[in-house]
Amino acid sequence: MLTLTHLKKDFDGNRAVDDVSFKVEQGDVFGFLGPNGAGKTTTIRMIMGIIQQDSGLIELNGENINHLSRETLGYLPEDRGLYQKQKLEETIIYFAILRGLEKVEAKKQTGIWLERFGLQDQGNRKIEELSKGNQQKIQFILSLIHDPSLLILDEPFTGLDPLNQLLLKEIIQEKRDEGKTILFSTHQMEQVERLCSNICLINQGKIILSGALDDIRHSHSSDAVNVKFTGELNHEKVRTFFSEIEINESSLSGILSKKSKDFLSWINESVQVESYQIHIPSLEQIFIEEVKKAS
Numbered sequence: 001m002l003t004l005t006h007l008k009k010d011f012d013g014n015r016a017v018d019d020v021s022f023k024v025e026q027g028d029v030f031g032f033l034g035p036n037g038a039g040k041t042t043t044i045r046m047i048m049g050i051i052q053q054d055s056g057l058i059e060l061n062g063e064n065i066n067h068l069s070r071e072t073l074g075y076l077p078e079d080r081g082l083y084q085k086q087k088l089e090e091t092i093i094y095f096a097i098l099r100g101l102e103k104v105e106a107k108k109q110t111g112i113w114l115e116r117f118g119l120q121d122q123g124n125r126k127i128e129e130l131s132k133g134n135q136q137k138i139q140f141i142l143s144l145i146h147d148p149s150l151l152i153l154d155e156p157f158t159g160l161d162p163l164n165q166l167l168l169k170e171i172i173q174e175k176r177d178e179g180k181t182i183l184f185s186t187h188q189m190e191q192v193e194r195l196c197s198n199i200c201l202i203n204q205g206k207i208i209l210s211g212a213l214d215d216i217r218h219s220h221s222s223d224a225v226n227v228k229f230t231g232e233l234n235h236e237k238v239r240t241f242f243s244e245i246e247i248n249e250s251s252l253s254g255i256l257s258k259k260s261k262d263f264l265s266w267i268n269e270s271v272q273v274e275s276y277q278i279h280i281p282s283l284e285q286i287f288i289e290e291v292k293k294a295s
Contacts, residue, residue: 001026001181002047002150007056009042016042018205020056024150024183024198029176031196031213032185035291039205040185041078044154047183048075060150071100074148076139078155078185082127088138089114089123092145099146106145113141117167132159140168144175151175153184157191169195189284199283201290208294213283220286222279223256225263231271238267 002024009017017039024030034040046053049070058065083091089110096106114120117137127135136159144151153172157165172182172195186192192199192213199216201209209216228251235247241263245254256263267273281289 084128
């Protein structure tokens with residue numbers, strides 16, 4: 001649905017985004033990750049047309065996004081951009097109308113979303129009177145009030161307590177199930193692991209890792225295994241599969257030196273395997289490792 005090709009952007013001679021290319025498929029929840037200053041927000045702002053790329057192409061459904069209206073996109077910016085003196089209900093209705101809803105439908109959808117977020121009795125309060133968390137909820141409502149086909153969320157969980165983070169995740173999953181496409185940037189790796197199918201990790205303006213989350217985690221998995229079994233094991237033979245190993249009567253642990261499928265086939269024929277565990281690193285561990293390697 002969304003394709004970025006060789007995207008570049010400089011500020012005062014400093015390259016903020018350096019040859020970034022990736023694809024976000026229809027119905028995907030795509031995690032766009034990186035440390036502070038990596039180029040994530042700059043990339044998102046180019047997608048939204050807030051700033052223009054120096055070179056490269058951004059396509060939405062095969063068409064140059066700069067030739068299209070962005071009314072069908074939903075955007076939650078990292079920085080809050082709410083009118084602080086305005087009442088929250090009239091603010092939501094105003095933005096809904098700007099995004100193409102008729103006034104009656106705008107009022108209806110505003111009521112639905114305020115109730116969903118537990119703010120149905122807050123409609124006449126000014127934005128500035130709300131907590132940071134509630135202001136973040138309003139920005140989230142503004143990003144999806146018009147039912148966009150592509151939802152772009154820049155640090156959506158900022159300022160939210162665990163219960164409201166859970167609510168946001170539920171809504172993101174609902175939108176995914178409706179066939180909507182979600183691109184979001186966050187530092188909260190556990191949220192990415194729970195929500196995303198594919199990710200792109202950017203550092204110093206360059207992509208250093210991208211692809212399916214499961215594939216990335218397994219490709220970074222350790223060769224350290226733990227096996228529990230019953231039966232008689234040929235200790236001499238099992239050592240040929242490992243560079244390091246510890247064995248006792250009913251378990252072994254070590255570092256595989258050969259492909260795990262060869263070892264698994266052999267041990268399953270030799271003894272009764274009760275459990276087999278391989279250490280797969282968390283996304284946070286991968287994130288830290290890859291950023292260190294790229295620095």
